[in-house]
Amino acid sequence: MADELAALEKNETWSVVDLPTGKKAIGCKWIYKVKLKPDGTVDRYKARLVAKGYNQVEGVDYFDKFSPVAKAVTVRILLAVASSSAWPIHQIDINNAFLHDGLLILLVYVDDVLITGPSITQIERVKSYLDAEFTIKDLGPAKYFLGLEIARSTAGTSVTQHKYVCDIIQDMNLQDCKPVATPLPLGLKLSSYDDKPLTDPEPYRRLVGRLLYLGFTRPDVSFGAQQLSQFVHKPCQSHMNAAVHLVRYLKGNPNQGLFFPASNSLTLVADWAGCVDSRRSLTGFCIFLGSALVSWKTKKQTTVARSTAEAEYRSLGTTVCELQWISYLLQDLQVPPSTPIPLHCDNQAALHIVANPVFHERTKHLEIDCHLVRDKYKAGFILPLHVPSRSQVADIFTKLLPASVFRSFVSKLNLVNLPKLSLKGGC
Numbered sequence: 001m002a003d004e005l006a007a008l009e010k011n012e013t014w015s016v017v018d019l020p021t022g023k024k025a026i027g028c029k030w031i032y033k034v035k036l037k038p039d040g041t042v043d044r045y046k047a048r049l050v051a052k053g054y055n056q057v058e059g060v061d062y063f064d065k066f067s068p069v070a071k072a073v074t075v076r077i078l079l080a081v082a083s084s085s086a087w088p089i090h091q092i093d094i095n096n097a098f099l100h101d102g103l104l105i106l107l108v109y110v111d112d113v114l115i116t117g118p119s120i121t122q123i124e125r126v127k128s129y130l131d132a133e134f135t136i137k138d139l140g141p142a143k144y145f146l147g148l149e150i151a152r153s154t155a156g157t158s159v160t161q162h163k164y165v166c167d168i169i170q171d172m173n174l175q176d177c178k179p180v181a182t183p184l185p186l187g188l189k190l191s192s193y194d195d196k197p198l199t200d201p202e203p204y205r206r207l208v209g210r211l212l213y214l215g216f217t218r219p220d221v222s223f224g225a226q227q228l229s230q231f232v233h234k235p236c237q238s239h240m241n242a243a244v245h246l247v248r249y250l251k252g253n254p255n256q257g258l259f260f261p262a263s264n265s266l267t268l269v270a271d272w273a274g275c276v277d278s279r280r281s282l283t284g285f286c287i288f289l290g291s292a293l294v295s296w297k298t299k300k301q302t303t304v305a306r307s308t309a310e311a312e313y314r315s316l317g318t319t320v321c322e323l324q325w326i327s328y329l330l331q332d333l334q335v336p337p338s339t340p341i342p343l344h345c346d347n348q349a350a351l352h353i354v355a356n357p358v359f360h361e362r363t364k365h366l367e368i369d370c371h372l373v374r375d376k377y378k379a380g381f382i383l384p385l386h387v388p389s390r391s392q393v394a395d396i397f398t399k400l401l402p403a404s405v406f407r408s409f410v411s412k413l414n415l416v417n418l419p420k421l422s423l424k425g426g427c
Contacts, residue, residue, distance in 0.1 A: 001030065001047045007135070008049065027052045036163075037144065070109050072216050073322075074329065076159070076258065076294045078107050079150070081333050082116040083157035084264035084290065089116045089150070090123050091142040092130065103334055114142055148217060149257075151418065156264075158416050160257030161217050165250050168210055172247050179252030181403040183224035184242055188400060190227060194238040204235040207243050214250075217257040219286065219296045220410050221246060223397050226282075226298040259416035264290035268326065268337045270319055271344040271387070271394040281311035284397030285319040286413065287326065293413050295322055298397040312350035313373070316384070319343065320376050327381075340383035346392040354384050 008014065019025055028049055035043045082089050082105075092113045104117040104126060113130075115123050130136050142150045151158045169175060198204060211225040224246045231239045270287045287295040301314055320343075327337050345351060354377055376382050395401065396409040 001049075004047050004049055010135075026055060070107050073295045073326070075107060075109075075114070075146075075148075075216075076260075076292075077289060077326065077329060078105060078114065078116065078333070079157055079159060080260040080264065080289045080292045080294055081266065081330075081335055083152075083260040083262055083292075084266055085118065086262060087116045087118055088120050088123060089114060089142045089152070089157075090127070091115070091139040091145055092127060093137040093139060105333060109146060112146060114145060146216075147213075154262060156259055156261040158257055158259050158418055159217050160255055160416075160418055161214055162255045162257075162418070164210075164214060165254040168207070168214070168247060169251055169254065172207070172244065174244070174247055174251060177248050177251055180245060180248045181252075182401070182406050183221050183246045183249045184227065184400055185245060186400050186402055188242060190231065190239060190242060192231060192234065192236075195236045197234045197236055198240060201232070201235050204240050204243060205232045207247075208232055211243070211246060219293060219413055220256070220396070220406075220415070221250070222296060222298045223284070223399070224249075226300075230300075253417060255418045256415050257418065258293060259414060260292045261290070264292055266290050266330075266335055266337070268323060268330075268341045269344075270323060270341060271392060281314070282398040283311075283315040283318050284394045285315060285322065286394055286397065287319075287322060288414075289326075289330075291414050293415075295326060296397060297322070312345060312347040313353050316343070316345065316350060316354070317372055320373055320382060323382065324376070340380050343382050343384045344387040344392070344394075345384060346387050346389040348386060351384050351386055 028051055031048045031050055033046045033048075035046050037043045079089070081087075092115065093111060104119075104122050105115070106126070107114040107116075115126060117123060127136065127138055131138070141152065144150070147161060147164050149160045149162055151160075169177075208225065208228045211221060212229060215222045215225055224242075228239060228243050228246070266289055268287065268289060270285060281301045283297065283299045283301055285295075285297055286293060297318070299318070301311065323341055323343075327341075330337050354373055373382075377384070389395075390405075393409050393412045396406065396413075401409065
């Protein structure tokens, strides 16, 4: 607490003024947190003095609010590029126009920063500059960033959330449970009217929130977490049972995560799929940078699809937008992607809509998506390709699959299972 107060004084965070007429003062409170090392042991105790912003009224005390942070996809792409290019990856924590001679990349998430680039000398220079300006804690090579455990070897870089998974399992008292083969049972149909709502919905909401964040490195649970997130407003016991089932799945592979190879082609490839099992279809896609999975999504579409082809085509539009954004990011990282980018789909009708330049009666309501996709197709940015349904990896993001099919698709995501770490409290 003394360190926090000293930092606030040093940085001139506040100044003493008279309270303006008609305004009310906002109080402060202390927030305490135990900062942990990657192995789960205590690193340090941290105290922050924060304003009680939750007492403010929108439109009275404040208007626009915006806090830019790096996207999960950006973190994964940065690690993939740095691993493939054999760049050092350093991490700093900022306690409370840079140099331009060559490429240097800073990824900022509030006060946590990753720095990478081809020159370790330049990285050290920038860290010295930042320390002089803000006072930083130099954490050296990145090992634990936003709850992500980063391990570097000559083969590449692995990113897992092993400790995070173990914490979920322990908090649910499922350390001794029997693992299951899939995140959700095959054939499960969840509904808002399954049974009576839970008396206390907070444990369910907290668990679903943690499962969604686990999707940072665990694409295999994305569909399950998305399904559970639909019922956080009024969860029932059946929804909690399904959430417990997903935790039991995690118990079987708590140390699974992403892997970014050191020798990687950095060529973009995408699979996309749509599903019309419900009134509003699901969009699902996965995008690879070489053999490294860097982006994926499971999301309910905003409009009702009238056919499988329509659901697939709307998914294609979403995938193309993501590919365009990733290509811009790669250009900024001086790794421009080669085009056309292959896109794999198992729906022939959706592929026909892409290639057919004529709008038909059945597709006129897709006009906006058609223009977007066809423009990129004609420009040579994408190359839609057919893939058999048995090989459509993106299905893992849109539907429940038999255990054997699920395991096969997970293996194609090129995830890695690291040796179990020795964590405080076990797992």
